[in-house]
Amino acid sequence: MAILPQYDTLVSTYPVTLWVSALGLTYIAHKSLKHLYSNHGSESALRWLPGPKPASFLLGNLGVIRTCTADTLDQWLRDYGPTFTSAGFLRRRELFVIDLKALAFIYNQPLMFSKPPFLINVARSLVGDGLLTVEGLVHRKQRKVMNPAFSMAHIRELTPLMTRHAKDLKDIWLDTVSKSTSGTAEIEVSEWLNRAALNIIGDAGFGYQFNALHDSSNELAMAFHDLQSTFSMVDLQGVLSMFFPILGRLPTARNKLVMRSKATMARIGMDMIERKKAEAEKLGEIDPRTLGKDLLSVLIRSNMKENPAEKLNDDAVLAVIATFILGGHETVATATSWGLYALAKAPAVQSKLRGELLAFPSDAPTMDELNGLPYLDNVVKEILRLHAPVAVTRRTPLQDTMLPLATPVINKEGKEVHEIFIRAGDSIVIHNRAGNTRADLWGPTAHEFIPERFENLPDTVSEVPTLYGNTLSFNYGARGCIGWRMAVLEVKALLFALVRTFNFDIDPTLRIAVKMVLAARPVVVGEEDKGPQLPLRVSLYKPVQL
Template sequence: MLYMIYLHSLQLLPSRSNFQGLTSPHSARGDQTVTVRGPAMASSVLLVASATALLALGLRRGAPPVAAPRRGRHVQGAGGPRAALQVSQGQQPRRQEDEGGGRCASAGRPRPQLSPQGGPFLYWFGPQPRICLLDYESVRQVLFNKSGHFFKIDAHPTILALLGKGLVLVEGTDWVRHRRVVNPAFAMDKLKTMTTTMVSCAEPLIKEWERLASSNESREVEVEFSKLFQDLTADIISHTGFGSSYKQGKEVFHTQRQLLALAVATLLNVQLPGLKYLPTKNNRLKWMLDKKIKTMLMAIIQPRLASNGGGYGDDLLGLMLEACLTTEQGEKGDELTLTLTMDEIIDECKTFFFAGHETTSRLLTWTMFLLSVYPEWQERLREEVLRERGKENPTADMLNKFKEMTMVLLETLRLYTPVMVMLRKPISDIRLGSLSIPKGNGIAIPIPFLHRDKEVWGDNANDFDPLRFENGITNAAKTPQALLSFSIGPRSCIGQNFAMLEAKSVMAMILKKFSFTLSSSYVHAPADHITLQPKFGLPIVLRPLDV
């Protein structure tokens, strides 16, 4: 049922006449070429994402298969399908993916309706009921709630191993304690000092592309940016997060990639009670990778703590450790104690390492895609970079002056949000507008649909129009703070300034040196693999500029 909302609303190719000629994924297999015109791609680009979008962070330990549907009957004010005692309602999108040979379906597939009522509706993941919210007012009530009525849904065991129970997943007073410790590391004055590191990580790639292009008769080079941005942002977070221990940090990255692949492969599986404790093949692999990550992080953290006041470093880990230590009066005088346990510190490292590179790499990927499709905006950003900085490398102060680049990045986040769904649950029976929601019932917030709501974003909600952010996020839509990519309210993303600085640094380095276009081999097939990414990569043709 739930995949309908994405097929209907997530029109991932913004309206644009020059999309004519982009081929459907079927044409890559030798089938008839399909000419795509703007929003017609909505039903063809999201068959992988359709099911996993609302499962990515919400698969929880299974409840008794009869009791859960009874709970769902008490949700008042929402339409939706009757309870069905089955393993998963994610199987239909899986079958549709198979019909496409592993690629997204034909552009001609009809788009179903959101729900018969057009408002919030109830759907089922196995025995677990979920309420899907389709209006901003209800979403704001959930995300801005400061009384602690809403918690995040219990994470899938593999997601928990991947992210750790850090700031993203921890709740209640533990969240307050974690936030107090982590917050100083992401203060803007601290982040500005990391801009030089971000730029220096990108420089070798720029020089290598220039070398490759100069050696070609065509004076151009084709680069696959989806994988490249993963590696680059991992390199940046390794240096800014772990400083001199960046080589060990990159080992953590490679192990997390294996854990991510396992998470993607198992997200559609409902977790039966006790299943996570059984020594299945997937569980054994998860335990092994998790243990390896913990061991590597311990090897980085323990020497810092052993420095005994000699400084913990000016990277993210050092800043967090400094904020984590408090002085208490002991038997032998003042003693340093940790406000977080060692396991909690490790979990925070997992969180900021994965979240700090994965989401930013997706933002960079889709920004490159959109600037390739909209060359006039590519040129506007290039002029802005050269006007503000010329040929010199960007600094933090200069990055803050890149107004048009900020507008483009925000519009990219609106159209191609890295995380496609937020999941919550009330910890007590609660009334939400016209809905009466029982304790523990899942609440789904589908970001792509809300980001395309014409009543909020205007009639051009499906178009790429960075000018909507000309006066900032607050004034970009009819509803204040309608951009949900970094969430809103007290649980908004603590790393959003880091992500924007990093994206600006990398894009400025590319724009001042190259013009670029989509490769003819590009196939538009966005897929939700925890984050939204091009399923078949993003091949881009780079041409050095004579500046």
């Protein structure tokens, strides 16, 4: 019995800690040098391309890219065009690409371009081997099984769940506003929208009730929140863990929290899977219309119909659950937060949208009715154009290839280049927000919030490889967002309930910036340490009496 305490004392002594640290630092130094020089060889074509100087030795220009600093990005585009090199981690050269021909080539070659290993490491540590992490034929198999869950017919059946949870949020804000003596309440909308979106994905995704709007103690919600919080901390350990996964195995407080959270998610997720399997096995005994309509139920039934070789195992289905939660609520909450921010800054647009919504005779529109509101559709397109929740996408080629360009590059030798040689392993940065606000495509008002632009789009955006609204916001091709239709509908349902009821304003002294966590979340400048937040002034809409 005394052995364990003695061993515990031994491994915590200073010499052993120092020895382990030295080994760890030696390993990291070796891998870092290998990473630094991996594309600095004489055969790399990236060294001949122009680009901005690195802002930091350790992080290069990642800080500018992560914070989506519009002025700097616009200056880069003016100086270098839509294709140039930028410095990444340890100043490694990265190819910054928003050239439309190059993007179409990348997105239409899913077996040639994959996520870079460090991003796969991050996603795998969050959700396991799901759509966000698997590549090639495995990705194709998972997507095939999941497609029925995201059909228009099925999303139509889920719409009442979305409108119900949106109404629940509206009622909570109504209560808050009614208790304000001034009739106006300052509400931190991003956290509330996060909770509402979590409720929607729990209900529509798994038939699971998070009850996040009324109770913050739900075990699964807390586990996911803890997991998110570890990846919102941009510290040295977090950055190094992306490139050196072995650091995730060290017994640090951060890693222990991740393991506890994932264990909770796996336990509850397996309970969901077993329940849905039992339900699906009754398919031949009862009316199918009485079975669960949530995404997981549909996926389980779809999976049972597949050939054994094509079926997803339980670990893959667990990864689907985690991916649903991650992609299904974070992006929706973020897009809606930025939407309310944009409307608060544009009262005329807010008023016009409210007029359309109030003219609708019901507070529970169907999917077709929501999609039939033209100005709401234009507003959501403009929100997603200016405020893409997934601001940056990364790819890496799996083999050497030539990347074609629509806009030629003048290299450092003064030669005009119409295609770029890229090597297997080169890092490609696709900045969706910068691509969505290119002045040469969208005109001089590219950075302005003008939903009416979608009534008469310029021909220049017709070549954008897109799933929605001529934007890059959902990516494109075989790896485009599988749930984009559902995400758009959720944003519409939330805006419908909230803008009909409330007027949104913002303190003009507040400066709001972008913080890249799992999505491009809003933060208050000067209060970044408080994490994502978006305080808005919310009051009950009162029609003008004539």
